[in-house]
Amino acid sequence: MQLVLKHMRKHLLGYCIATLAMLAAIALDMLNPLLVRVIIDDIIKAGHVELLTRTLLALLGVTLGRGILGYLREFLFDKTGSSVAMDLRKEVFHHVNSLSLSFFDTRNTGELMARIKEDVDNIWDSCGFCIRFLIDQIVYFVMSAVILFILSWKLALLCLAVMPLIFLLAMIMERKLDKIYDKISDQAAVLNTTAQENIAGVRLIRSFAREPYEIEKFRKQNEENYNLNYQETHILSKYDPAIEFLCSVVTVFIITAGGILVIGKDLTLGTLVAVNSFAAMMTGPVRNLSWIANVIARASASLKKINAIMAEKPEIQPPDNPQIPPVIQGAVSFSHVSFSRDSKTILDDISFTLPAGGTLAIMGFTGAGKSSIINLLCRFYDVTGGAISLDSIDVRNWDLTALRRSIAVVMQDVFLFSDTVEENIYFGDDTDLESQHSVSKETMLQASLDAQVHAFAQGLSEGYETIIGERGIGLSGGQKQRISIARALAKDYCKVLILDDATSALDMETEHAIQEAIDKRKDVTKILIAHRISAVKDADEILFLDKGRIAERGTHDVLMAKKGLYYETYLEQYGAQYGATTA
Numbered sequence: 001m002q003l004v005l006k007h008m009r010k011h012l013l014g015y016c017i018a019t020l021a022m023l024a025a026i027a028l029d030m031l032n033p034l035l036v037r038v039i040i041d042d043i044i045k046a047g048h049v050e051l052l053t054r055t056l057l058a059l060l061g062v063t064l065g066r067g068i069l070g071y072l073r074e075f076l077f078d079k080t081g082s083s084v085a086m087d088l089r090k091e092v093f094h095h096v097n098s099l100s101l102s103f104f105d106t107r108n109t110g111e112l113m114a115r116i117k118e119d120v121d122n123i124w125d126s127c128g129f130c131i132r133f134l135i136d137q138i139v140y141f142v143m144s145a146v147i148l149f150i151l152s153w154k155l156a157l158l159c160l161a162v163m164p165l166i167f168l169l170a171m172i173m174e175r176k177l178d179k180i181y182d183k184i185s186d187q188a189a190v191l192n193t194t195a196q197e198n199i200a201g202v203r204l205i206r207s208f209a210r211e212p213y214e215i216e217k218f219r220k221q222n223e224e225n226y227n228l229n230y231q232e233t234h235i236l237s238k239y240d241p242a243i244e245f246l247c248s249v250v251t252v253f254i255i256t257a258g259g260i261l262v263i264g265k266d267l268t269l270g271t272l273v274a275v276n277s278f279a280a281m282m283t284g285p286v287r288n289l290s291w292i293a294n295v296i297a298r299a300s301a302s303l304k305k306i307n308a309i310m311a312e313k314p315e316i317q318p319p320d321n322p323q324i325p326p327v328i329q330g331a332v333s334f335s336h337v338s339f340s341r342d343s344k345t346i347l348d349d350i351s352f353t354l355p356a357g358g359t360l361a362i363m364g365f366t367g368a369g370k371s372s373i374i375n376l377l378c379r380f381y382d383v384t385g386g387a388i389s390l391d392s393i394d395v396r397n398w399d400l401t402a403l404r405r406s407i408a409v410v411m412q413d414v415f416l417f418s419d420t421v422e423e424n425i426y427f428g429d430d431t432d433l434e435s436q437h438s439v440s441k442e443t444m445l446q447a448s449l450d451a452q453v454h455a456f457a458q459g460l461s462e463g464y465e466t467i468i469g470e471r472g473i474g475l476s477g478g479q480k481q482r483i484s485i486a487r488a489l490a491k492d493y494c495k496v497l498i499l500d501d502a503t504s505a506l507d508m509e510t511e512h513a514i515q516e517a518i519d520k521r522k523d524v525t526k527i528l529i530a531h532r533i534s535a536v537k538d539a540d541e542i543l544f545l546d547k548g549r550i551a552e553r554g555t556h557d558v559l560m561a562k563k564g565l566y567y568e569t570y571l572e573q574y575g576a577q578y579g580a581t582t583a
């Protein structure tokens, strides 16, 4: 609750003005039955016709004022509620973004989408409309009860006698709904995930002809969703009519008992009409209690889920005294680094020094831990032993943003945005939302030339302005890899360039051309992860990883002479006769 209250406090003024408008509107509402009583008792029955114009004008004024104040109340509550929701959504989104990659290892997109969208919307409902309705109904209840007691305490007591029953039913209903909404919120996240994964993975699903299975899976989850909503409707339809019935009983009691009082001359007819109106104003809030409870139950289920996310702490903590060297050179050093997750050793005793401008290549079998070295250097995870430094500063002491901005990474898993080719290459510079780039057009074009993008980009229908679909749909695997390499090269201010298996989809010729362009960047430290000998053979040092350990290390010639794992890989790729000649 603290989370929501914090944002509501920021909009206290808005809530206060809206509440004042609401109180004034209710006060005018209370005048209505009293004016009707004057018309019946004083004008019609007692014949004081001179009061007619004044009373009718007062009725008109009340109705007009009620309309204006009602509009103000709705508008202000809605606006304030939206602002609270906007701030809350911003905070949740910001928090999710601040969490470390380990958080995303265990969460799926659909669930997080549900928290940021549906759950915040549910809280918005309760912070805007529901709060105003709750205050509105409490004030209605109290004011009409007071006036009712003044007009006829006997009828007021009769009315009050039925209230506890209505209240009890509303509370039982709220308890039951609370449990259902908790499940509905979880189910919405599951449904979101399935839909999102199906749309994102549509090509895979088609290629495996898995549509029937996926449709059936979605159908089952949709049915589960329907069942939960049905349970909600079932509870509502069980308790709502009972509450309605008790409210009607109040009216019957008032008319019967009031009629007897009127016949016995203990009450005027005008007062009975007014009492009946006030009784309805009093039972209305109690009846609406179930609806309010419903919205609150939904919001509280959502708040629980959001609180659970907000309680997550980033695994990677920024240092107390973040350091940024005055000039970044790009010298990387790993000293006896080890890395374990869930008691599984991923890297063990990895040491190397890579001087600024040098090239390190990492080879190894799949799952040997190559990408994990990069993940640790970028501080996506922290080492469990040893230390990593960039320019002689431990990465744990680096300013986290500065560290990541010093390193340009081409990820193994290419991700392109549904945007133009140009914007996909610019991504990573200080582009603002008005598309003002900090990287010059020349730098972008040079990166594009170096990454062998330029030729095919110009052949696209709109050139660099061509919008490429989500994840680069419409481009070949190699073209996507080239754009992601251009994106890294365009960050020409980065002193460390990492290519994680980034040329696997390229032909030898294109790979060679890109390598030549990268080699020309003498002041940039390069780390190349690759499976192909052609991509690593010119590196200053090659590490061959096996099960998280460095099995072999050295230059191409040294490793060939060793006739170990590297040599075997060479033979597999080039054939025995080449191995014999080179060795």
Ligand SMILES: Nc1ncnc2c1ncn2[C@@H]1O[C@H](COP(=O)(O)OP(=O)(O)OP(=O)(O)O)[C@@H](O)[C@H]1O
Pocket: 102, 105, 341, 346, 364, 365, 366, 367, 368, 369, 370, 371, 372, 373, 412
């Ligand atoms: N965040 C993580 N949590 C748990 N296990 C992880 C994590 N990251 C990597 N691993 C595990 O560590 C091992 C090494 O993974 P890594 O991605 O570094 O291998 P790799 O050599 O780059 O493989 P490939 O050549 O297939 O890309 C794998 O078994 C992987 O499942």
